[in-house]
Amino acid sequence: MKYLILSTMVGMVFFLTACNNSATEQHVKTDSMASKKDWWKEVVVYQIYPRSFKDSNGDGVGDLKGIISKLDYIKSLGIDVVWLNPIFESPNKDNGYDISNYEAIMKDFGTMADFDTLLHGMHERGIKLVLDLVANHSSNQNKWFIEARKSRKNPYYNYYHWWPAEKGKPPFRQGFFDINGSAWTFNPATNSYYLHYFSQYQPDLNWENPKVREEIFDMMKFWFNKGIDGFRMDVIPFISKDTSFPVITPEILKEKYNGDWAQYYASGPNLHEYLREMNAQVLSKYTDMSVAEGAGVTLETANKFVDANRHELNMLYNFDGVSYGYVPGKFKTPEPDGYKLPGFKQIYTRWDSVFATKGWGTIYLGNHDQPRMVTRWGNDSPEFREPSSKMLTTFLLSMRATPYYYFGDELGMCNIKFDKIDDYRDIETLNMYQQIKNKGGNLQEFLNAQKISARDNGRTPFQWSNAPNAGFTTGTPWIKVNPNYATVNVEDEAKEPNSCLNYFKKMVLLRKTYKDVLVYGKYQLLDPDNPKIYAYTRGNGANKVLVILNFSKDHVGWDIPEGMQVKPTPLINNYNSFLPGKTISMEPYQAVIVGLQ
Known part of the structure; x- marks a missing residue:
């Protein structure tokens, strides 16, 4: 263990020396990028699902006081921004994404005074706070x-x-x-x-009515004036509608929108007019961070949202990556043999190219709408959970985009994999189950698929310790706790230098230390067709690193490209072993970042 820590420190010294000794031309390049260096490009965002983070009063539901009690833990992670899922007054038909009062706090979560204390505590620790803007629809109880x-x-x-x-x-x-x-x-x-594009409890707001836009903009100002630092905007591409409501046949949908209703919903006639109006009236008046949940957004339309010259939003995240690897035509049913890595690489490489010269993207593998990243993209078996978790963390924090990291993933939390529909709480799973039942479909097949893909897998309570209910609550948790909390928890991992938790902290520090390379540096994919290794370089000129990720459970040899020379000591490595040479021997799910000579 000491060797791993020491080798990482030595590697940092070697690489920092190379950076400081790089050519004057590289210094000029760095200076020329100064105008593009916005604070929201350099942050690591940590998403908290408040219902599942920490319960302070024993009612089984996480709350604001619970988050307040863990601010020092959040600070210890090294993250810069917290994105908090909805905390507004709601009847909770969709766990807060059905808002009945935009300027009040849900009673389950606490009071406005609690919110003020939370915001002050975050700012006191140098952490910014981003809230969810749910403005495509309201609750039917609004x-x-x-x-x-x-x-x-x-x-x-x-x-x-x-x-x-x-x-x-x-x-x-x-x-x-x-x-x-x-x-x-x-x-x-x-x-x-x-x-209602979603449930009957979530009627869509009429943005074509100027009074509605005024209400939304005033609400945004209310929260900005309280001191928040930005908004993550829920399905914001859906806000504009063609109010003639033309008939959309399956043929039209396939021809114009790739058969995807989300693409049609994201093609409203006044969408960008409304976003520019939002920017002019609200966002431009604050040092804000704005990110669009890019449902229905394509490679071709992405920069309409985030090109700085358009004065709309800062960044967006896409669904191509997290939607990959499912059986076409079946609801979130994973491919029987798993996803194919070359296609995965192709998706992230294409999205990087979209923002190569303008705009800015994000990267994520898990959030409240996704299963746990280790189960979905890694390997949650006892043998490989830890190395695959670290490998995925390395991927997220070494790409050219703002990383969004979901709470609990720093511990290597994985899917709970419920056997019974009665254990689920999510409206998406429950209603789809009923829909399949009504049609006489295969319910067991659906439940088996949900073990991998259901949103509730990412919503189980945070695992603080091996105490009852993982230290999340003294009461009955609103959804069951994953039984593996006995070994996967903060208390135990904090004591283990090579735990998933401590590896995450090291990777965050590495990204911040070398932000010219790992934040702003050029991304170049290597060996695109390799079915097990994802390798790429980051950086410019002589200031580059090589990232090698083994996405498999096999020992794999990978040949260094002709003319490329790696330094002897990695900047970070989730194993103790690394032997530089013409062929790099990679352990199962090994992740290495190494400087280039």
Whole structure:
């Protein structure tokens, strides 16, 4: 263990010397990039799902006071920004993504005074706070919708999208969380159907109404004026609608939108006009960080959101990576033989190229909408959980994009893999199960797939210790705790120098120490067709590193490209072994970053 720490330190010294001795030309290049060096490009974002982080009062639900009690732990990780999932008042049909009051705190989570204390505590520790902006839809318990559904004459009626029943049934739209798969629900009082791209409890707001945009912008200012540092914007590409609601046939969907409803939803006629208006009225007035959840965004449309010259948003994250490796036409069903690495590499290489000269991207492998990254992209068996977790951490923190890291992944937390539908809490899983049941489908096949892909796998309580309920709560947790908390927890990993937790801290430090290389440096893929090794360089000119990642459980030899010479000591290595030469011998799930001579 001491050898590993020492070799890493020595490697840093060797590499830092090379950086300081690089040519004047490289110094000029670095200076020329100064205008592009924004703080939100250099941060590591740590996402907290508050319901599952830490419960302070024994009711089984994580809360703001629980987060406050763990601020020193968050600080110890070395991260710069916390993205907090919704904490606003909500009936919790979609765990907070159905908001009934945008300027109040959900009672399960605490009070506004608790929020103020949390924000102050984060800023005191040099941590910025980003909140979720859920503005495509509200809760059906929001006062706007309660009024809107009373009468067509109600002034709030036009805060939402409606289809009058006298015109017949509305043209089909996909409802992602709806049991029947429809995005329209009939409202008897108004004799009309309201639109909801997600569940019937989440009616879509009518951004075509200037009053709605004014309400949203005022709400954003409310939180900025309290001192927050930015917003992650939930399905923000969906906010603009073609209010003529044309018929969309399967043929039209396939021809124009690759058969993807999300691409159609992200192609509203006034979308970018509304984002520029948001920027002019709100975002430009604050030193903000804004990131779009890029549902439906393609390689071709990405820079319309984040090209700085367009004055819209800072960055977005895409779904191509996390959607890879599923069986086409089946709901989140993993390929039987697992995903293929060459395709994985191709996706991330293409997205890097989109932002090579303008705009900025993000990278993530897990979040509240995804399973645990070790189970999905690594190997959660007892033998390989730790090395594959470290390998994936190395990948995330060595790519040219702002990394978003999901809480618990620093411990190597993995999927709980529920056997029964009764153990699930997520509206997506529950409604899809019912939809398949109604159609007479294969429920066991669905449950088997959910063990790998269900969102609740990433929502189980954070594992603080080997105490009952992993130290998360003294009560009954809102969702079951993963039984492996007995060995996978903060308390034990903090004591082990080579744990997943301590490796994460080292990798964060490495990214910050060499930000000219690991944040801003050019990315170049090597050996694209290799089915087990993902290798690439980062950097410019003489200031470069080589990243070698073994995405397999096999011992693999990898040939260094002709003319490339590596330094003898890695900057970071999740094993003790590394022998430089023409062929690098890689252990299962080994990750190495090494300087180039």
